[in-house]
Amino acid sequence: MTAVEIAGAVRSGEHSAVEVVEEHLERIARRDGGVHAFLHLTADAALERAAQVDEAVAAGIDPGPLAGVPVALKDNLCTRGVPTTCASRILEGWRPPYDATVVSRLAAAGAVALGKTNLDEFAMGSSTENSAFGPTRNPHDPTRVPGGSSGGSAAAVAAGFAPLALGSDTGGSIRQPAALCGVVGAKPTYGLVSRYGLIAFASSLDQIGPFAETVADAALLLDVIAGHDPADSTSLPSAPPSARAGLDRGVEGLRVGLVTELTTAEGLDPQVVARTREAADALEAAGAKVDEVSVPAAVYGLSAYYLIAPAEASSNLARYDGVRYGLRAPGADITEMYVRTRTEGFGAEVKRRIMLGTYALSAGYYDAYYGKAQKVRTRILEDFDAAYQRFDALLGPTAPGGAFALGAKTTDPLTMYLNDVCTIPSNLAGHPAVSVPYGVDAGGLPLGVQVLAPALGETVMFQVAATLEASR
Amino acid sequence: MSGWETVIGLEVHTELRTETKLFCSCANRFGDEPNTNVCPVCLGLPGSLPVLNARAVDYAVRIGVALHCQVQPSIFHRKNYFYPDMPKDYQISQYDLPIDTDGWLELPGGKRVGIERAHLEEDTGKTTHVGGGGRIHDADHSLVDYNRAGVPLVEIVSRPDLRSADEARAYVDELRAILVATGASDGKMEEGSLRVDANVSVRPVGSTAFGTRCEVKNMNSLRSLGRAIDYEVARQVRLVEGGGEVVQETRHWNEAEGHTSSMRSKEEAFDYRYFPEPDLVPVVPDPAWVDGIRAALPAMPAELRRGVAHAAGMAPESDAVVTVVRLGLEPFVTATVAAGADAGLAVRRLANEVASEIGSLANLGPEQFVTLLRMESAGDLTTAQARTVLKDMLTGGGDPAGIAAAHGFEALGGDALEAALDEVVADNADAWARYVAGEDKLQGLFIGRLRGATAGKADLAAAAAILRARRAAGC
Structure with a gap:
């Protein structure tokens, strides 16, 4: 069933959200061992949430346009109380005290989050092989990559684990894995979707966007997450364009x-x-x-991208220093602690980009x-x-x-x-x-x-x- | 230090008196329990984003307008360096496009000091190093309080126009008064809401080229600013006269030991890797809004000094006028002028008796103050009595007539004063003859004796007039 069909069936009371979620969880239990789309499942919370959606429907309250639709979240989106790792050792065990704006919007629309999906560490990569927690495999052929960096989300949709997933796209991290997994993936206009709670890779390029099996489902999800957010200064103030409005118009004369x-x-x-x-x-x-x-x-x-993105990343990733959260590798003094923490916590690709970016911004090289x-x-x-x-x-x-x-x-x-x-x-x-x-x-x-x-x-x-x- | 000219430029950081921090809605409050005014944004948690506080921009514009700056469209940059009290390991600051640029500040003496720029930035947290020598690298452990992280600051950079430690102190004093007058800052140097770094260099008198400068940090009062500059100037002159060269570096002022020492050289200076902050959009102040802020600003200290000086018939740079304005006492002068009383007398009383009891100012109402001035001017109270009454008014409140009566004060004037003078003249007949013969300075002797004889009750100004009149009359 597509997301549009699930939402319709749940809203009309024809299907229960709990059943929908159970089916998807079952599919994940059966097949994700061979795919490794998920880093963390929130099965209990998902079933609880689905039950709330069903109660709302029973009480005559519309749970929203994504009523009972299971959604997978790339693990660089902050989820309150749920581990959020960016597929990095440096954030292992960290639980954000807040939800990303897109996560709140999904919940408000009646969607049910199933868990957090694998990615290239800090979204840096094109194959999801840079995950500190092991690669994701392409559901069409387990010897092949799903693409990346949002490989877990793309694979989750392709494998039928969730009809919808969110990813982030800095240089192609939604679209490339969508292509490789045979699903639809969209990167919206910069500023259309709030980045609040998206763990930054390259702030001026990052955008959150939808994965879906069908174009209509992708449009449905995009319309739910799009729109101004006062918590993101780069969020566009204008009324968002409707993706769904384009679905039935055809291309005559375009x-x-x-x-x-x-x-x-x-x-x-x-x-x-x-x-x-x-x-x-x-x-x-x-x-x-x-x-x-x-x-x-x-x-x-x-x-240009491989100068701008690493430059911003070198600054965005400075905060992972062992002082406040995540991994801390003790050292004799503060410098040694910084060095050991970042040496042990980051993978090779992340280090490469931090070095590239640091160099690109250095005095004398900036211009x-x-x-x-x-x-x-x-x-x-x-x-x-x-x-x-x-x-x-x-x-x-x-x-x-x-x-x-x-x-x-x-x-x-x-x-x-x-x-x-x-x-x-x-x-x-x-x-x-x-x-x-x-x-x-x-x-x-x-x-x-x-x-x-x-x-x-x-x-x-x-x-x-x-x-x-x-x-x- | 003859033959050498001192060149000083100052960088002043002031915390803004906003309710909330620069990029989040946490309280901007000094002295709370550590790490209670924090949130994902000011802790720099992954995924959090800054949103600019409009009030902070308002204050930055007020400061710019008060310092005669151009208020211009500006952007934020990231200043990258690692330090545990900086949650993101970069500071959001303004770099090559500050909000305020190219202004000036007028010192009380009339000298204009150029303002190169004033820009917005966020403060860091506060680190306490436990054990070792109190520095980060030999501490057993360090405690970080992030309550201050993200508090809005404006950094005001002067041009190298200051020529002595005294001028530097006068500049900071004046700047502080301006900041307080704008409402942007409380100006408290002791609490760290005003922090001053000094760029100091020396050059031979007559030279137009600048010498190599050192940046001196860690002065926490006007006094230590003056001491640090004097020390640094002496050090540089000694160095150059001894055939050495000043090395460009950052130096740390040690208040207890009274000297500066090298913190880091130019070579060790951080490469901050500035680049435009991608999480924020440009700040483009609407000119009409800036004009509104300009129109709403209260009078600045220089203007207030001119007003007080004019009313009192004094020079704007005179100590009494400067003191009255610095202490915010000009409303008392205004009240005096409005009542038609003696504004000069008002300024003298305010700059002396009131200034020395400034902590009790709340007890003093303008009307009572004017009444006291009138009593003194009318000769109902002598100067000494008026001072005593004013002190009592400040310490305990109350109306001047009542206090004077309680003291049994009444100025000795009229016939009683004449009679008292008769006695003093009779007791000092010799001196009187010499005074009549032209020895002017002896007038002081009679005044002094009269004060003693009347236990300070005599109206001495009136007595002096009587003495001069009697001598003129030849008796």
């Missing part, structure tokens, strides 16, 4: 641009390009006008690295703006290829980084983008295409995404 730089990016599997072109044809068949468009600065996206990267960011935004003068939405591949084997890219960080080449430009621009499953590769593994839209263009983005989904 102008869609196929982004040259994304279809010719380094290391792309030709099968991915082929699926993207088929998607373009499908849109044309549905009445859209499709043309090639260039976003020239997009080719510098990866380089050449961070400053220059910000200029690239401005250029990318300008190039996108120019493209959106002519097009309502853009199209490109999500990931360079299908799911790869565990361990295939762990020895060379740069190869791993290339996974985000098609997704990063949207983060740098602050624009929304959604990955929709579109066909499979020769091995039968799912591939995804990406719909990009201008800031607050979620409605048109979901028009295109729904059309693509229907054309498969």
Whole structure:
């Protein structure tokens, strides 16, 4: 059952939320041993919450648009009293004293949180192999990765553990695993969804977004979590666009641009390009006008991203110092305690990015690295703006290829980084983008295409995404 | 130190008197139980985000306007360094785009000191090192109180326009008065709500190039600021005259031992890796709002001094006027002027008797004060009596006539004064002859004798006038 169906059935009293949750918990119990989507399950709390939803329905109270719908939460979202680790040793055992805004909004909408999902440590990675608590496996093929960093959430939806999940996307961390797991994953406009309670990786790029099996479910979840939050200064004050409003509109007359730089990016599997072109044809068949468009600065996206994101991360992750919470490795003095705590607490990829970022911000290097990267960011935004003068939405591949084997890219960080080449430009621009499953590769593994839209263009983005989904 | 000119620039941190902290809704309150005014935001817990306190911006604008600064659109940066009392291991501060820039402050003597900038930032927590030498690296353990973490600060940076320890103290004194007048700060240096660092250098008189400066920290009173600067200037001059060179560094003032010592050199200086704070948006003050704040600001000390000085017929930089304004006593002068009484006398009484009993000011009402002035001016009380009555009014309250009566005070004037003078003149006939012959200074002798003979009750001003009149008349 989709989230839309579950919510409808629970609200009408046709299905009990407890039954729905029990079914999903049972599926998790049976299969998650081989997938490892979850780091922490909150089964008791979920059943209790489901019972409350059922009581509300019985009492004639509408529990909300996500009534009784199980949701999996990426473990970098703060959950009051529930362990929140970012898949890092340094936060092992830490229980936040508060809920992230999105978690509160889910609860208020009647959703039932099942637990916390695995990720690359502090969301740094593209395969979920950087988790301190072991990798997640792709439900379509357990020898392969689910993508990352939100691999646990993507795998949970793909495995049927939950119809909905939340992830976070800094450079593609929702869309790439969605593509690799064959589910829908959207990164909203920067500022559309509150970041309060999302443990920061790179604050100017991070956005929380939905995973779902269907485009309609993703739209439903996005509409619930979107909207201004006074606790996040970067949260947009304007009324949020409706994702669901785009679902039934079709694409008749829409102008869609196929982004040259994304279809010719380094290391792309030709099968991915082929699926993207088929998607373009499908849109044309549905009445859209499709043309090639260039976003020239997009080719510098990866380089700029790997300066900006590590720079912000080096500062965001400074607080894990052993003084107040999480891991503390004692030392003879404060410096030794800092060094030992951070040496033992962080994994290799996190350390690599902290060092990269620290260097990029250092006196004498700032202008050449961070400053220059910000200029690239401005250029990318300008190039996108120019493209959106002519097009309502853009199209490109999500990931360079299908799911790869565990361990295939762990020895060379740069190869791993290339996974985000098609997704990063949207983060740098602050624009929304959604990955929709579109066909499979020769091995039968799912591939995804990406719909990009201008800031607050979620409605048109979901028009295109729904059309693509229907054309498969 | 002849031949050398001292150059000083000051960095003053002031805590703002907001109800809540700079980026969260925790109480901004001094002296509470440790770690009671804390939340996820000011503890820097993972996932928390800052939201700027509008009142703090209001205060920063008030300070900028009072210091004649440009109030401009500004952004926050992160200043990155590790320290246990800083929960995020970075401080949110303003860097190359501060809210206030390019202003000036006028010292009581009329000198204008340039203000380079004033910017908003968050305070750190407070660390207590237990055991060892009281420093972090040899402590057995350290206790951190995060109540102060996130308290709003404004840092005010002067230009290097100050030329002596006295000027530096006068600057801080004046700045403190301005901060209090704006309502932005309570100005309490002892409680740490006003903290001063001094950049000190020396150069040969006549030179226009700056010498190498040292930043001196840890002065917790105006007195220690003056001592630290004097010490540092002497140290630098001695160094340079001995053929050495001043090394740019941060130095720590040791109040007990009266000297500065090196904290860290330029090479050891932190690389703060400043970058724009991505969790906050630019602060863009609406010009109309800034104008409203400017219009609503009360009179600043310099303006008050001019008003008091004008009323009293004194110079604005005179000690009495400066004291009256510093102690916030100008309403008494205003009341005096309104009642048509002697404002000069008012300022003298306020700057002396009232100033020395300032803790009891609540007992003194402006009306009673003016009544006392009138009694003295009319000769109903002598100066000495008026002082005694004023002291009693301050310590115990009450009206001046009642207090004077209780003391049995009445000024000796008229016939009784003439009679008393007759006796003094008769007892000092020799001196009187010399006084009549032109020895002016002998007037003091008669006044002194008269004071003794009348037990201080004589109206001495009236007596002096009588003496001069008698001499002129040749009797």
